[in-house]
Amino acid sequence: MSPSHPSVTASYEELVDASPEEIFEAWTRPEELKSWFGPGGFQTIEAAVRAEPGGTYRLVLRAPDGNLLTITGTFREVVRPSRLVYTWVWAHAPDDEMVVTVELRPIGPLRTNVRVTHEQISDGEIARYEGGWREGLARLGALLERDR
Amino acid sequence: MIEYRHGTLDRTFAALAHPTRRAIVRRLSAGPLTVTEVAAPHRISLAAVSKHLDVLEKAGLVRRTREGRIQRCSLRAEPLAETARWVEQYRSFWEQQLGALSRYLAHRRRHS
Numbered sequence: 001m002s003p004s005h006p007s008v009t010a011s012y013e014e015l016v017d018a019s020p021e022e023i024f025e026a027w028t029r030p031e032e033l034k035s036w037f038g039p040g041g042f043q044t045i046e047a048a049v050r051a052e053p054g055g056t057y058r059l060v061l062r063a064p065d066g067n068l069l070t071i072t073g074t075f076r077e078v079v080r081p082s083r084l085v086y087t088w089v090w091a092h093a094p095d096d097e098m099v100v101t102v103e104l105r106p107i108g109p110l111r112t113n114v115r116v117t118h119e120q121i122s123d124g125e126i127a128r129y130e131g132g133w134r135e136g137l138a139r140l141g142a143l144l145e146r147d148r
Numbered sequence: 149m150i151e152y153r154h155g156t157l158d159r160t161f162a163a164l165a166h167p168t169r170r171a172i173v174r175r176l177s178a179g180p181l182t183v184t185e186v187a188a189p190h191r192i193s194l195a196a197v198s199k200h201l202d203v204l205e206k207a208g209l210v211r212r213t214r215e216g217r218i219q220r221c222s223l224r225a226e227p228l229a230e231t232a233r234w235v236e237q238y239r240s241f242w243e244q245q246l247g248a249l250s251r252y253l254a255h256r257r258r259h260s
Contacts, residue, residue: 008161008231010238014246018253026249036252039244114246118238
């Protein structure tokens with residue numbers, strides 16, 4: 001996929017009191033992932049991770065209502081301890097591939113800037129459109145929403 | 149947890165993947181315009197602008213209404229709102245996740 005393909009991106013950045021190494025391990029070791037991964041009320045009950053370029057992962061999350069949701073993907077970049085790029089596909093929406101980029105930047109002893117970028121990518125119809133997609137669709141959407 | 153209609157997003161992205169169409173959407177966000185007014189700042193023919201409007205209309209971003217000989221274009225913001233919602237959902241997801249990661253690492257340090 002070339003960067004000129006349209007995409008929409010959600011990103012979030014936070015300072016975490018830990019070293020990049022600790023965070024990298026927590027992000028790539030199954031037992032550690034099960035200890036923290038899963039949004040409010042969701043619990044990661046299964047984790048299989050092979051963190052190497054081309055390696056795959058599979059996470060099973062239990063929702064508060066008991067439903068199980070599965071996330072799978074493939075690692076595209078694994079640069080210990082500073083960078084991870086992996087695809088993200090919900091098992092219930094297999095045609096909808098997303099890409100997550102994790103960037104870890106040390107800013108002091110035991111303090112790391114963590115930046116996560118979650119990108120919606122798509123093939124088919126969208127991929128045929130080339131060029132010019134550098135403006136933030138998200139910002140445009142938010143602006144239009146605000147103007148209503 | 150994460151719900152949205154994939155088809156709508158696809159069409160929205162595709163429709164907005166052109167600088168002229170993004171410029172049209174931006175101008176229409178200030179209020180409805182006639183087709184001639186939409187075309188005015190662009191160095192392209194009325195027919196070309198009309199084609200861009202077709203794409204935006206099919207994506208549900210623009211509505212065209214005819215009043216006599218005048219065609220008026222207005223913005224429909226629903227598909228864009230859906231895109232903004234997608235972004236907000238994943239942003240909020242990662243906000244929660246990084247909070248949970250921080251708590252986990254702090255807890256582990258205290259107990260190591």
